[in-house]
Amino acid sequence: MNTLLAITGIGILAMIAEIFRFRKIILPLALIGLLLAGFFAINYWDTNIRYFGDMMYFDNYAIGFSLILIVSSMLWFLLASDSLRSDNHTSDITALISFSLAGGIVMVSYANLAMLFLGIEILSVALYVLAASDKRNLKSNEAGFKYFIMGAFATGFFLFGVALIYGAIGSFNLQEIASFISVNQSDLPNYLYAGILLIIVGMGFKISAAPFHFWAPDVYQGSPSTITAYMSTIVKVAAFGAMLRLFMVCFSQISNWWSPIFIALSVASMLWGNIMATRQTSIKRLLAYSSIAHAGYMLLAIVAMNDLSTKALLIYSAAYSIASIGVFALVTNMSENGNEKISSLHGLSKTHPVGSVLLSILLFSLAGIPPLAGFFGKYYTFYAAIQGGFIIPVLVAVVSSLIGFLYYLNVVISIYRPSDSESESFRFTPNQNIILWISAVLTVLIGLFPGLLLKWFS
Numbered sequence: 001m002n003t004l005l006a007i008t009g010i011g012i013l014a015m016i017a018e019i020f021r022f023r024k025i026i027l028p029l030a031l032i033g034l035l036l037a038g039f040f041a042i043n044y045w046d047t048n049i050r051y052f053g054d055m056m057y058f059d060n061y062a063i064g065f066s067l068i069l070i071v072s073s074m075l076w077f078l079l080a081s082d083s084l085r086s087d088n089h090t091s092d093i094t095a096l097i098s099f100s101l102a103g104g105i106v107m108v109s110y111a112n113l114a115m116l117f118l119g120i121e122i123l124s125v126a127l128y129v130l131a132a133s134d135k136r137n138l139k140s141n142e143a144g145f146k147y148f149i150m151g152a153f154a155t156g157f158f159l160f161g162v163a164l165i166y167g168a169i170g171s172f173n174l175q176e177i178a179s180f181i182s183v184n185q186s187d188l189p190n191y192l193y194a195g196i197l198l199i200i201v202g203m204g205f206k207i208s209a210a211p212f213h214f215w216a217p218d219v220y221q222g223s224p225s226t227i228t229a230y231m232s233t234i235v236k237v238a239a240f241g242a243m244l245r246l247f248m249v250c251f252s253q254i255s256n257w258w259s260p261i262f263i264a265l266s267v268a269s270m271l272w273g274n275i276m277a278t279r280q281t282s283i284k285r286l287l288a289y290s291s292i293a294h295a296g297y298m299l300l301a302i303v304a305m306n307d308l309s310t311k312a313l314l315i316y317s318a319a320y321s322i323a324s325i326g327v328f329a330l331v332t333n334m335s336e337n338g339n340e341k342i343s344s345l346h347g348l349s350k351t352h353p354v355g356s357v358l359l360s361i362l363l364f365s366l367a368g369i370p371p372l373a374g375f376f377g378k379y380y381t382f383y384a385a386i387q388g389g390f391i392i393p394v395l396v397a398v399v400s401s402l403i404g405f406l407y408y409l410n411v412v413i414s415i416y417r418p419s420d421s422e423s424e425s426f427r428f429t430p431n432q433n434i435i436l437w438i439s440a441v442l443t444v445l446i447g448l449f450p451g452l453l454l455k456w457f458s
Contacts, residue, residue, distance in 0.1 A: 001051050001058065003044070003066055004105050006037035011098035017091040026094050027081055031074060033098075038070045054173065055112040062109035064314050065241035069104050072234050072321040073097070075435060079329055080226040082429050083336075093133065097230065100126035104238035108245065113162050113172040116242055120158070120206065123238060124151050127231060131223040143222030150205055150215040158202030164195030177250045185253055196251060196258055200265075206239040209295045210268040220288035225335040228284060229328035232291045233321040240298050244313055247302055255305050262303045263393050269296030270400035278407045282340045283331055286407060287324070290366065293404055294320055297378060297397060300385040308384035311454055316377035318453070319365060319446060323374060326362040326439025329432040337426065342411055347419025348426055355428055358440040360412050365443045367408040368401050373446035380454070 010033035017023045041063050048059045076097070084090045103122030110116045128151060132144020166172060168189045169180045181188065204212035220228045251258060273293030280286040298320075301313040334340050349356040365374035378401065382394045428436070446453055 001049070001056075002040035003037045003058075003070075004102055006033050006040060007070075007098055007102045007105060009033060011095045011102065014091045014095035014098060017094075023091050026091055027077060027084060030077055030094055030098065034070050034074045034077070038067060041066045041070065050111065052115070055115045056106070056109050057111035058109050061241075061245065061310060062105075064310075065108035065237065065317070066105050068237055068314065068318050068321060069101060069108070069234055071318075072237065072325060073101050075322070075325045075438065076226070076230055076234065078431055078438075079229060079325055079332065079435050081431050083224070083226055083332070089133070093130065096126040096130055100124075100130075100230075101234065104234055107238045108241035110242070110245070111174050113165070113174070113177075116246070117155075117159065117162065119238075119242070120155070123235065124155075124206075127151075127227070127235065130227045130230070131219060133227065134224050137222070139222035140224060141222075143219045146215050147219045147223075150219075154202045154205030154212075156202075157198045157205070161195040161198030161200075161202060164191045164198065168192040168195065174246070174249045178253070181251065181253050188254070193257065197261070199246070200258065200261055203239060203243050204265060207236060207243070207295045207298075208292050209265045209299060210272045210292060213269070213273070213292045213295075216292060217285050217288040220291070221282060221284045221340075225284065225328060225332040228287075229325055229331070232287065232328075233324050236291065236295065236298075237317040237321055240295075240302075240313060240317065244302050244309065248305065248309065252305055259303050259305070259390075262299050263390065266296045266299035266303060266393055267396050269293060269299065270397055271296075271403075274400045274403040274407075278403065278410075280407070281342055283334060283342055283345075283411070284340050286342065286411070287327065287331065290404070290407075291324075293400060294366075296400070297381055300390070300393060300397060301381050303390055303393065304381075304384035304388035306384060306388050308380060308387060312377070312380035312384045315373075315446070315450065315453060316381050319373035319377040319443065322439050322442050322446075323362040323365040326436055326443070327359065327366070329428070329435040329439075330359055333426060333428060333432060342414050345411065345414040346417040348414075349416045350419050351426055352428060355433065355436055356415050358436040359415060361440045361443060362436075363408045363412055365447070367405045369405070371447045373443045373450070376447060376450040380450075 010030050013029055014026050017026045044058055045063055050057050100123045103119045106115055106119030110119060128144060128148040131147045132141050134140035168191060169177050208216040269292050273289045277286050277289035298313060298316055301309045365372035368374045368378040382397060385394050
């Protein structure tokens with residue numbers, strides 16, 4: 001609870017920063033607030049406290065995902081600090097990001113479907129504004145409009161599904177839903193299954209899983225690069241944390257019914273995301289399709305529904321978020337120079353040799369190359385799925401990973417190709433260099449010592 005209060009406090013401070021004229025120190029205050037929120041989260045380890053009449057449950061599962069969200073948000077503020085300092089709307093953006101993060105914390109710690117809905121809306125409404133925050137850019141306006149329309153459709157599906165489940169069971173409480181399904185497993189009403197299907201559709205939009213992904217490339221490309229970084233990491237991790245809790249607690253007894261749907265979504269996301277990414281010339285669109293593919297890999301952890309599912313998804317989320325935010329240090333730089341084409345990276349290795357090595361580490365981690373963090377994220381996810389008996393989806397995942405390696409390798413090759421006039425304009429800021437170093441070091445450490453993280457998450 002204190003974690004949520006600390007994050008909400010950052011947003012409130014940001015809202016009054018203009019009135020009391022301390023806008024210049026709002027970013028350091030935001031980082032201090034996130035450190036405090038992380039401290040509170042760690043302090044609640046093994047307490048398993050319930051809040052708001054059993055509507056929120058801050059157990060170790062919630063704490064694990066909350067820490068990933070908080071650390072990723074700290075990296076995001078470092079990434080966005082340069083653009084925020086030169087922006088007249090620093091306080092507004094900081095407040096919106098903070099409230100959005102608060103929604104993400106609610107999404108991974110809910111114990112009631114009403115709280116899950118509130119978490120989704122708190123997280124999403126802020127992002128509708130942020131996606132269109134570059135008001136002079138037509139693509140940003142288009143991105144905000146598309147994200148709002150698709151988000152509204154997704155919420156409609158989700159709420160209709162929740163209504164059907166409530167109609168069948170008479171409760172929003174996860175434990176009561178699980179108990180009802182366990183007792184009446186052989187005689188469940190058909191509209192309960194319809195409700196679960198609608199929830200899957202609604203959440204499928206949120207995680208940009210195929211075939212509900214069509215908004216993602218345009219929204220990712222049109223939004224400001226720092227906002228795209230936030231959407232592709234913090235938002236995705238919060239959505240997957242919410243989905244795993246819902247299906248693990250409520251619907252695990254009838255997994256034979258919904259697991260084929262998740263397998264189809266996973267396979268479609270992995271293949272379509274990776275194949276389309278190989279055709280992209282824009283780095284932001286490449287990362288958009290890549291995020292669709294990563295959603296497919298992460299769905300395998302939910303499909304597995306065993307003791308390894310939570311650990312696998314936590315490690316994958318950490319590895320994916322850290323590496324992605326590091327790569328977005330490059331994307332932000334490219335966007336500021338007005339050229340997001342992969343070909344514009346030629347010669348970067350000569351002007352920034354150390355930065356090029358760090359970027360290569362992050363890209364290879366996203367591709368799943370050992371011994372980096374991304375490899376172990378995929379390894380534990382695939383292993384969990386194999387233990388659950390889902391061999392064919394894992395084979396598809398391996399093949400799609402090979403396809404994914406090709407386009408990540410293409411970006412690395414572009415970095416090390418001979419110089420041209422465009423690449424000379426790249427100048428990493430001190431904060432971008434810090435992000436690259438932190439992301440690369442964490443990626444290597446998690447890859448070298450995955451057992452420590454796995455043991456801690458246990």
